[in-house]
Amino acid sequence: MTVAVTGMGVVCSIGADVPSFTRALWKGRCGIQPVPDTDAGGAARRLAAVVRGFSFDGGVARRRLLPESIRRDALRAARRSPRSLQIDLVTALEAFEDARLYRSGIPADRVGLVVAGHNLTSDYAYDLQDKYQENPAYLPARFALHFMDTDHVGTLSQVLGIKGEGYTVGGASASGNVGIVNACRLVESDAVDACLVVGAMTDLSPMQRQGFAAIGAVAGAETDTPQQEQSRPFDEDHEGFVPGQGSACMVVESAESARRRGATVLAEIAGYDLKLDGNSLADPREEGEAKVMRNAIRQAGIEPKDISYVNAHATATPAGDEAELHALRRVLGASFSVPWVNSTKGLTGHCLCAAGVVEAVATIVQMRHGFVHPNVNLKRPIDDDCRFVGVRAEPAEIGYALSNSFGFGGFNTSIVLRRGDERGNGR
Structure with missing residues (x-):
């Protein structure tokens, strides 16, 4: 069975949506910058490609083609959620709008959702640690939901009205492709007509960043190289990766479903x-x-x-x-x-x-x-x-x-x- 891609969304260090991401790719805009290392009191700096200037309310408001009810539900469901989940929801809204799923006529139980990633809110939990030790009652009322990766599935399915199969999958840095493979299999097996696959933003804690550094996986050890140039894939001077913040979503769909509703096939x-x-x-x-x-x-x-x-x-x-x-x-x-x-x-x-x-x-x-x-x-x-x-x-x-x-x-x-x-x- 042919699996079509009919919608896409993205938020990362070089683009707040697919059009701006496209322009950045063409221009070769690099999102890697030195940022304050908050775990070292802000005095030291580390390399990262972070999402800057993100506004959850603004990201939701930009999806003007979506029914007002979806935009309203997004704000109600996730306004107090961790930033990583908010970014994931904004990318899913863009893909949902791009695929025109809001007017597709596909029954809710024939739309699936795969969230690709694990340990997604580690920095959120890490940031609460000191206040928790001071006063355990400080924990937010919804912490028991927010620290679990499945909160992404629950929130996105609620906002978008998805009632087909859904789950999280993980495969370390391969998680995104693991999610795409699983979404394709749901479509090919006829479990769903369409499926959203969300590459969820990993929000690293300082401990996790140090863990990567300890095994020599992270760039930034050299001091004689301009910092923006320290991510050098395939270069003789490559020294490790630079962590990046980002989220993306694709809508995959059976060719028959796409044809039936006149959807644009972006790729297969x-x-x-x-x-x-x-x-x-x-x-x-x-x-x-x-x-x-x-x-x-x-x-x-x-x-x-x-x-x-x-x-x-x-x-x-x-x-x-x-x-x-x-x-x-x-x-x-x-x-x-x-x-x-x-x-x-x-x-x-x-x-x-x-x-x-x-x-x-x-x-x-x-x-x-x-x-x-x-x-x-x-x-x-x-x-x-x-x-x-x-x-x-x-x-x-x-x-x-x-x-x-x-x-x-x-x-x-x-x-x-x-x-x-x-x-x-x-x-």
């Missing part, structure tokens, strides 16, 4: 695969990464030579970047130098659990608008044979694209996207 998910390495550690495995790419291409019914663009996982960790390139060379063979290759993380930072959905949206945007975004900090590529995008965007005709996501604990995922029939209509 032509193939996918999800496999484990049997590995509890953070080290990437070339063989497992190659396997899921190969299987996703095979499921799409195409050959490796048909892939014209790869949105790489590429977090800028030396071991990760090199393993992914070796895996790509295995899979693409003689076509290794044909597809354009870039990493959205060089612009948005690593959006962690949301990364797969953020990058799927980025891939579809590039397919529809005929370009590939730059690798802004790529100065000394680690492979001279690979067709990396340079420091400026390039025009590109993308028929099929590969989007990879890999996660600590041996999670390997890859999806193949096929360009939709209509392009560049401003949505």
Whole structure:
């Protein structure tokens, strides 16, 4: 069964919605900046790509095509929710509006919801710790709901009137693609006609940030490099990832459902695969990464030579970047130098659990608008044979694209996207 993408939404460090995100990708705008390290009293600074200037009320108000009742319910349901959930709800509202699901006629129990991510509100709980120790009665009345990832499912389903299957899924940094795979399976099995998959924003606590730093995964140790340049996927000087805040949502739908209601098909998910390495550690495995790419291409019914663009996982960790390139060379063979290759993380930072959905949206945007975004900090590529995008965007005709996501604990995922029939209509 063909699975169509009929709606998208995004909020991240470089865009408050899909149109602004598209412009930022084309311009190569980087959202990575030094920010105060509040856990060190604000004196020290750390690198991050944070969402700035976010207004929940404003984000809801911008969805003018949605019925007033939905916008009103969004404000009532989430005005006191953690910021991460508010951002997720705003991206879901944009995708819901973009897909015109509010007037689709699809029964509520035929619409599903998959929230991709885990440990999503850790910083929210961490911030309450001191006040709780002073006075346990301080805890907000809804804390028992807010600290659970399922609060995202409950709130989004309430606001959008979703009554089909729904749940959370997790796969570390591969969570977004795990969510997309599960949403596709719900559609393909006829459990639902349409499904929202939300790559949920991971709100890291200081302890979690320190944990990543302790295993050498995070950039920022060097002092002689301009800080905005320290996220360097595929560069000889790569030193680790920069955490990014972000959320994205896609509406996936059966082709028959999309056709029946006259929905615009932004892209199609032509193939996918999800496999484990049997590995509890953070080290990437070339063989497992190659396997899921190969299987996703095979499921799409195409050959490796048909892939014209790869949105790489590429977090800028030396071991990760090199393993992914070796895996790509295995899979693409003689076509290794044909597809354009870039990493959205060089612009948005690593959006962690949301990364797969953020990058799927980025891939579809590039397919529809005929370009590939730059690798802004790529100065000394680690492979001279690979067709990396340079420091400026390039025009590109993308028929099929590969989007990879890999996660600590041996999670390997890859999806193949096929360009939709209509392009560049401003949505």
